[in-house]
Amino acid sequence: MTTPPVPDTVSLAELRQHRARVRTSADLDEGASPTLRELAESLAFSPGDGRIWLNDQRMLLWRSSTYGAMRRELVARLGQEGARSLLTRVGYMAGARDAEMVRRTWPDSDPANTFDAGPRLHGLEGIVRPETVAFQFDIARGDFYAEYLWHDSSEDDEHIAAFDIGSDPACWMQVGYASGYASAFMGKLIIFREVACRSMGDEVCRVVGRPADQWDDPELDQHHFLPDHSARQVGRSVAPQISEVSRPLDDDSRFPDGELIGISASFSAARHLIERVASTSATVLFTGPSGAGKELFAQTLHRISPRAQAPFVALNCAAIPDTLIESELFGVERGAFTGATTSRPGRFERANGGTLFLDEIASLSFAAQGKLLRALQERRIERVGSVRETTVDVRVVAATNVDLRDEVAAGRFREDLYFRLNVFPIHLPPLKERRDDIPLLMEAFLRRYRQQHQRQVPGFTPRAVRALLQYDFPGNIRELQNLVERGVILAGQDEPIDVHHLFRSGEVQGQMPLGLGEGGRLTTTRQPATSPSDGAGEGAGRRPSKNRQEAQQYRNALVASRYNVAEAARQLGLTRAQLAYRLKRLGLD
Incomplete structure (x- = not known):
């Protein structure tokens, strides 16, 4: 395993500082967030409306054989190189989105655990069973090295079934995913490369990841990340861009004020209609x-x-x-009537x-x-x-x-x-019929009110996300906007918005979705009761007593977990960041 380079001439203090920044697999805290259990609890199944969510991202559950059939069609249509490029980019975008979700959901986690969540999510999504050989990185210097074994790759299974053993690696989407996750995590292009693959007859797949500028021949892989590589195969021109590689995860330009926000089918249909009628003078009825x-x-x-x-x-x-x-x-x-003193x-x-x-x-x-x-x-x-x-x-x-x-x-x-009015009608559906837009709207409103109220709120807890995704929103987008603003105001500094910050005015929450329980079986997720610790309108005389009871509850949980904050948080039904904030507020940190 290579190590991050150290300058030839450095002082002892600089050397110590460099070594302190380097994070490795030895720094992993098995009890720290995000644990595999917390990642699994981020999955929510909503059979009633046909949706599966990974925190605020909609997911799909489909057969491996269906993916295999699509892969064969792509190879037949685009050729192997074109299909590889397309699937690599799709995997890259998936990895970058997962990295964004993890950093937003667990902002206070140790970087080593945050990075290790990527392979765990990769396994949780059913694509491959990863085994960590080693990883180490220094974000400040841009140094990175990772090595994994990939067991039971679904891509290999489908590729071998269709094309038999060959001379080239075939885990295209998986390589793209690993590269996308690491690139978003590091803020620079990281390229993973398969050095062994079952599709070439190897017993297990082995991948190595390094920054693009640390590979001797990065162009061998880098061209697969360019959109026009496969677009040329079908006679289309797509502007080559690689914006997802290094786009900052906190880019506020993503949702400018006054812009329409949405990706759902009904939203897209309405937007398409206004684009068609915009150039005319026709009367429009919304x-x-x-x-x-x-x-x-x-x-x-x-x-x-x-x-x-x-x-x-x-x-x-x-x-x-x-x-x-x-x-x-x-x-x-x-003078038209009394009081009309001017025209x-x-x-x-x-x-x-x-x-x-x-x-x-x-x-x-x-x-x-x-x-x-x-x-x-x-x-x-x-x-x-x-x-x-x-x-x-x-x-x-x-x-x-x-x-x-x-x-x-x-x-x-x-x-x-x-x-006369109904020349060009456009129907806008209620928010409960365009649930795919809720995560985007949540993020946009969070950014707006975080800036407006000068609050450093990192995001939403997984429980809050699940609750909002299932809520029917009788007040539609305006109600979601109000709920997010309320959450930003009520959440403490650096504390994520939880359910009890949102639903405080008698809102009736919808049926909670199914989640993963012990053994991987689906079970009904339990929604925690509103926490009285953040309540409004309590008398000042009750506050000291309530704080003492809350502090004792946290002490008991810490003792029971042998002062493992992450484990204590799980026992209390909180995230690690929430418990750390409350311990600090009560002087128990």
């Missing part, structure tokens, strides 16, 4: 429940349209009294050349509906108290959280106005 993000979609539609440089004007029709809605929409002339333009005039967004349009009175219909038909408006008409060039975007067809049938909404 439907969907309150809090689903209709105004943000309308703003995005305006921003990507040719009218982007003109005003975007919004009006909540439900917030304006019937007696004032006409003047709000069309403006008013001086002022209405929303149509202010939005001239741009977009007028009318939210909750079903709340308009019948009289207001008639006047709006004329404005939409004629593209001419008349201020209240004026005898002169004004031509306006406005794109109208409306939104409603009720079914306008039902309102028409009930006689509360004009049918002719409905058909």
Whole structure:
């Protein structure tokens, strides 16, 4: 095994500092987070809605033979080199995402344990059974070396079944995964290479990982990480990029304010529709429940349209009294009624050349509906108290959280106005129907409120993630936003957001998903009761007594675990970071 290089001339203090930074497999604490048990508990199975989660990442459970069939198709279509490059990059991205998840979930863990979580996750996901030979690294210097044995590789099984024993290694996705995890962990490109493989007739697969600049011929492997290598095989041009290799895990530019966030099918369909209609002047009608993000979609539609440089004007029709809605929409002339001391333009005039967004349009009175219909038909408006008409060039975007067809049938909404508005309808589903977007929204809101409230909250506990993924969100995105802001405020400095920070106003949590129990069997996960230690509204006289009881509980757990903080945390149903914070708060650290 090679060791990280040491400069030829260094002082004794520098040498000691260098050696103190180097982490090796000898530094592993078997009881420290993330343990294999904690990693397994991050898996959640939700049969009711057909989803499997690894903390906040959606997973798939599929047969190894299905992967084998896909692999054979790729080799037949792209050739072996093209298929290898594609699968290597897919594995790389999976490893980088797992590294991001581990560092976000267990931010206070020792780096050696954090790095060792990668091979454990690799085994937990059913791809291979890894055995650590050695690893050591110095993040500050960028030095890295790792060596593993891979037993029972599913990739080898499928490759040998399809192509028999050959002369080349075949654990392409696994090599990509190991490289992606280590690269995200180190912040530089790490290349793993198979030096032995069962697909070449070896008894076991053996891999070695080093920084790209420490291999004699890194180009032998590096070209597999370039997207255009396999894209050329199918006549497509993909810009070569390798952004996932060294992108900082805390890059705040990932979710800029005002941007739509989501990856679910229904979200993608809605975004595709606004992209198709943006270049036109057609009237758009957004439907969907309150809090689903209709105004943000309308703003995005305006921003990507040719009218982007003109005003975007919004009006909540439900917030304006019937007696004032006409003047709000069309403006008013001086002296038109008592109190009209000056002339002022209405929303149509202010939005001239741009977009007028009318939210909750079903709340308009019948009289207001008639006047709006004329404005939409004629593209001419008349201020209240004026005898002169004004031509306006406005794109109208409306939104409603009720079914306008039902309102028409009930006689509360004009049918002719409905058909005038319903030129290009776009439905936005409730958040419970786009659960794949919840992790992205959680992260975006966490970043926003962490900065707004100046709180160093590292993230969410696995229990909090599971609870949010299962919650039905009657208030939709707006409610998720409020829950995350509440969690950021209530969580202590450097303490992750837990369930009791989120659900404090009588919210009814959904059925908890299934998790992995002892022996690998699925079992119902138990949701811990809200911790009274973080409660609000308790009398000052109760606080000292409560703190003494809490401190004694933690002392007992520490004694029972022989002062192993990670084991004590598991006994208490907490993460190691949570317990460490509470011990510090109570003066027990």
